[in-house]
Amino acid sequence: MNLSEIFNIDPELLNYVIIPLLIFFARICDVSINTLRIIFMLNSRKYVATILGFFEAAIWLMAISQIFQNLGGWQTFLAYAGGYAMGIFVGMMIEERLAIGNVVVRVITAKPADELITFFREQNMRFTNLEGESGDGPVNVLFTVNKRERLPTILEAIKRYNPQALYTVEGVKKVSDGEVVDDRGFSRRIFRFGGGR
Template identity: 30%
Template sequence: MLENGFVMIGIILLINVVYVSFFTIRMILTLKNQRYLAALISVFEVIIYVIGLGLVLDNLDKIQNLIAYALGYGLGVLVGMKIEEKLALGYITVNVITTNISAGLPNEIRSKGYGVTDWMASGREGQRLMMEILTSRKSESNLYETVRALDPKAFIISHEPKAFHGGFWVKSIRR
């Protein structure tokens, strides 16, 4: 089966897509402090890597195998990113700044189940309502849609918090 050039290219391509996808997921789990799951995935990652690299090194005389390896690597990055996007691990903090001060936006957003801290801020052109909202990454796009529906001109920026202590969300996270 491995004597067929197209089969060899397909196997090398597939192995590298799987390897790099595992690599991407392991890196993300490491960054999310999921060390034991990351370690478990790394075991399979290395096995797949050695098999794929071995196939290429045993057949270095065929440039198509090296090209398949490189293409598989690139595709693996894309597949790994898509998998991570679907897993949407962790939480994000979303800051919303609006000029729509009297519209009751914080309570509207709270009614959708989000925790909102709000305060008045000063911008270049006057008073602004500033809101800080913590949500799971799985709910991120729904939050953006909610905010845009309430104020299409709102300024929205997000970042990923590293740790939590106290407050509305800590009780929910520990459950």
Template identity: 30%
Template structure:
């Protein structure tokens, strides 16, 4: 009785994060990976649900299923945050033109387009930027250092066509890392 509840609980801890990763891969267009993970997800799901349905009078199994599902969602969210698959578009709204910020963002490999926009009471400056999702916090930290009062909005684009995005951002990032490593060696 308790053993089946524990099996159900741990099956849910495995199933739900797999479900989360599979869903992310589907949304990101990674069909083959999503299908492969879906096979594992289906197997775990059938085992856990089979145990629950084998004895509907055992409330401990149902509680284990629900608790495992809830905790599994939390674990899945943490895994998704760590994987950070894809890109993020960031809009930065600042009061004044800040060439140092723009230069720094470009130097470390972020794409940056700038424009002057009309705010409610004044002219403002808008930076339209793109980054890999795993670098979003780094981006926000750099902007916050140069512009503590910046208004930053991020969202995930579904598709890209043309432009600066992938190859140039990777090349710029590698160039920055090589330069930084070279400076570190010179300082030693």
């Protein structure tokens, strides 16, 4: 007895619409989970990544079993490929919303960065300011490591105070909460999140 008989569904409706839709949504789910699993792996969250991997594999097996049972239909292949592509998009959207992990932001500006430095201090953001030289003259180079969820605030401040600045953003796997000792023997902690200076 097949699914059309069990659920009293027209076989053509089942084969040309319902099964392709199930495959499409299953692929969206498993590819989205795969995207999140990779993100959690990169952030050393092994238990969450392991659980996500289990569900990813289970959903993928369900989708591929339906493909093999309906090999004659082009619509199943189209649903499989379309679900994969949409799953990448959905996974990236979810990842942006979750804002997991840390980022390092580098800002290079020819204009003095005093206002941006004041902003970092007011927000209790750890930063390092260096004086540098470019082909066009002296520049300020600022580095800050922060939770990714704070990135929109940082970028908005850069655009407000130093709109001509060049900035880069990179993901960071781990951040140490170490100490630096200056030439006077005083130590201070660097890159600690949520604390004061």
